[in-house]
Amino acid sequence: MFINQQIEINNLPEISSVELKPISKNYFKIIILNKAVLYAIVIGLLITGKFKIQEEAFQDNFIYIVGLVIIGCLLNFILSLLAFKKRKYAIRDKDVIYSKGLLVNSITTVPISRIQHIEESRSWLARKLNLATLKIFTAGESGSDLKIDGLPLEEARKINDFLSTRVNESI
Amino acid sequence: MKASDFSKPIRQSSKGIIIIFAFNAYNFVRRFFVLFIAFGISLTKKKTFAHVTPTVIFLVIIGILIVLLVLAILKYLNFKFYLSKDDFHLSTGIINKDNTIISKSKIQNVYIKQNFLQQIINVVSLNIETAGDNKSEISIKALDKPTALKLKKELFTKSNSTETLTDVVESRNVFFRVSLKRLFLEGISQNHLRSFLIITSFVFGLYYEFKDYFRDLKLKQGLEELIHLDKESLLNIIIINTVFILVAILISLLFSVLKTVVTNFNLEVVENQKTIEINKGLFNKVSLSLTPSRIQNIVIKTNRIKRYFDLHTLSVKQAMVTVKQRKNFVIIALEKEQLKHLVDKLLVNYTSAIERSNPKGYYKRILALNMFALALIINVPGFILFGNIMWYINIALVLFSVLYVTVTYRKAFYKIDDQFLTIGSGFIDTTTNILEIHKIQAVKLKQTIFQKRIQISSVIISTASKSVKIPYVSETEAKSIYDYLLFKVESQNRDWM
CATH class of the missing domain: 1.10.287 (Helix Hairpins)
Structure with a gap:
């Protein structure tokens, strides 16, 4: 059955109530x-x-x-x-959020259903410090791609797995 | 004409050899154009160049042509395509064999094109485009027209619905055809600055290529003498400059009109049951079909003069379309009623009746700041070059700035409803950008450290074709837009393509 409920704007999940996690200090x-x-x-x-x-x-x-x-x-x-302290990220059930910038602060959200593919890259230094960079690509212009630097490797793997399964589910 | 059956691998029309040959030859000449010129010039001077006589050159040219021809034939022989149930298969390559498979459901566009040569030998080229990067585009260079049309239709037909084949033919309805008069008007009311820039860069480019040649002709010296003579009276200089500017404007105008007429000659929009077809072009005939579900953004443009003549331009943006093709998705010279009809067709349920919201007054400040930066850029070198006379230009500049800020601010608005997001902007042009909310790829909230203090923020919305910005609204407003758009995208579970 088609349901078209009225939306209470005030009841929507709010971006400001999301607790963003800082990236690794390393x-x-x-x-x-x-x-x-x-x-x-x-x-x-x-x-x-x-x-x-x-x-x-x-x-x-x-x-x-x-x-x-x-x-x-x-x-x-x-x-x-x-x-650096402004670099924060969060994974919600339906989307990925990344916030950065002191002088120009931006918060980008990419819905999981719009992710095309995910890339995990590690530079030489990052390998030494056990860090990873997660790149999340959408079909949009390069402006809508997300790049989260400095995630602890464990965390990056977990996020990668979670997102990958979610992306596949939605197809 | 043979009945075309696409289920077995077939080659394109044998006339394709000519087309491939012509394309290769053209590319070859273009790549070595400068070399040819240099060679030719030195030849005319010395008669021989490094002991090379004209006969040898002639033989070399013949040799190159033969090689190109052989390549063309080989390319033709190795170019085969066929259709399976859901996919289009293409194999190419003389030495490196390439096999491309495109699933029908991923095809974004199918164009039929006909350039001048193809018009003469009566074939068309068919291009298939997906939303991938530029390289994935497939181009079949020579097909006779019935085959091409049939192939196109089959590409758009899903395997499970055979009945649409007949339906599409029946409901074909030419809904808009542009008249020559309106094309002229459109050409005249275009942004001539752009044409002027194109011409200037072209002339400069030409001059740069042939710099040495010009020097030989002593053209520069002659010109300098001419100017030198006139320096005696200020009036003459002014007259020369005015004439020069007038000529430049005239050429730009002519160029704009010519360009508009040539590229949009016989523009017609055909309404099919599901798709919309655009046909246009004089020397390069293009025919392309638009599927509404593949459209990411729609941009409507008009300006004061155009509005007077009731001319509206509608451009359709799709995912990852090459710059060259992007120009083909522009439908110009639409009347208001036609525009409305077309928008209704492309965006079902679109209403423009909801109330506009405007950016905060802070936007004016940003605009003014931009103008101030521009003034600074003009003034500083101007002062160094011309001295105190320079200051007078600021009167004009200030007037222009005031106009710019007020007009741009007045034209900026945004509207959000259940399905669509509409953003208006522009200074000379009035631009309206419409996108369906479920086509959004990412949403971004942007705020500088200064804006944070006064609680102002911008929202940037990316689709697969471009990003648009809702500039400078209050922070709470921005956040609620942000939340709302995300909620809409994530709760609907609708595909963006």
């Missing part, structure tokens, strides 16, 4: 390492600049430039630390 080590490499490259470039560029304006103000770059790096680091 992932921050990967971020630190990546950032460290980036900063090293920037500072390395500056130092080579010191020997290669003969321009006076550059040489005179070298110390200020270095200072600015270091402050920039520090700010960047603090921001990524704060942003």
Whole structure:
């Protein structure tokens, strides 16, 4: 029988009442390492600049430039630390939720019935730290795909299994 | 004509050799175009090039043509397709054999196309497209028309329902055919800036390719002399510039009109029982069928001038369609009544009667900020280049900004009902975006740190063809939209394709 019940908007499951789970703290080590490499490259470039560029304006103000770059790096680091705490996820019965971003915060939800396939990828570092990245692909544009970094391997496997069975059920 | 039976592997029409050959030759020439030109130029200068005489070149060209022909024949011989109960099978490849199987239920589109050459030798090409990536597209280059139509019909016929075959033929009803006059109007009222940009980039590209050649002709010097002479009177410069701009506008206009007329010549929309068929084109004839269930988004566009002439454009977005094909899903020059009818056909039960909701006034602030950034980008280099005279441009800029902000804000709205989501936007154009809620792939809530303080948020909704945004509504509103859309998608258990 076809039922078309009236929906009480207030009774719908709410996104704000979902308890989002933070990703593994270990992932921050990967971020630190990546950032460290980036900063090293920037500072390395500056130092080579010191020997290669003969321009006076550059040489005179070298110390200020270095200072600015270091402050920039520090700010960047603090921001990524704060942003890291915003990386959260949740699995509901019918969908997957991922939230991220400090300056621009976004919460994306992909209904399980719309998932096309799931990919679990682990970089070398992630393998060392026992972490995994879960990529969830939909049929939409790349904007609607989800990528959850830094899940503990156990957790990632569990989620992967759960989602896979759910996806297959719905077909 | 032989009765076409698709159950056994068959080749395309033998005229396909010509088509494949022409395609290959064209691609070959296009790829080495620059090389040819350079070669030709140096040849005209020196008569010989690295001890190569014209006879040798002639022989080389003949050789290349023969190779291309042989390849075409081999390709033709190895190109076979057939239909089984639920699938379409295709085997291709001269050395690497490829076998493609597409299940009928996954076919998104079937186009029939006819380019100029195909029109001359009276064959059509048939393209089959799925929602996969671009490479999965199948193209049969040469079929005679009855075969192609029959194949198309069989591709759209599900294995269990044989009766639809006859039904489709009967209920064929040409519902809209564009007149030449309306095509002209459509061309005139188009966005000429785009045509202008296309032409400019084309001219620049041409100039860049032939830069050396131009230098030989001393064209640049001549031009410089011309300008130099005129520098004596300011008036002349102004006149030259105005004439130049007028000519540019005229060419853009002509280009727009020509392009519109050529690509949409004889545009007609045919209503079948289940599908809608679009036929159009002068040199490149295209015919394609739309299945309503495959449509992801519908975009309706018009602008002030077009509305005056009662011209509306409807574009249909499907999943993962290549950019080139996307243009074919545009139906232009629709009257309001026809538009309404078509929307009703494509989106069953669609009503536009519900109340509009508007974004928060914060949206204006964002728009103004955008304009401010633009002004900054214009002003800073402008000031460095032209000095204080530059400031006057800001009067125009401020007026434009005010207009932009108010108009854009006024046009922005969204409507949500039980089945559909409608979003309006645009500045010069008035754009209306309609999508069925059960086609949503993902929903996203977006909020910057500044918006968090004043509790404003945007909702981004992705379907398989594009993402749309409900900009800057209050946080509670955004969340309830978010919850509602997700609830709708998850509770219905309807497929998106």
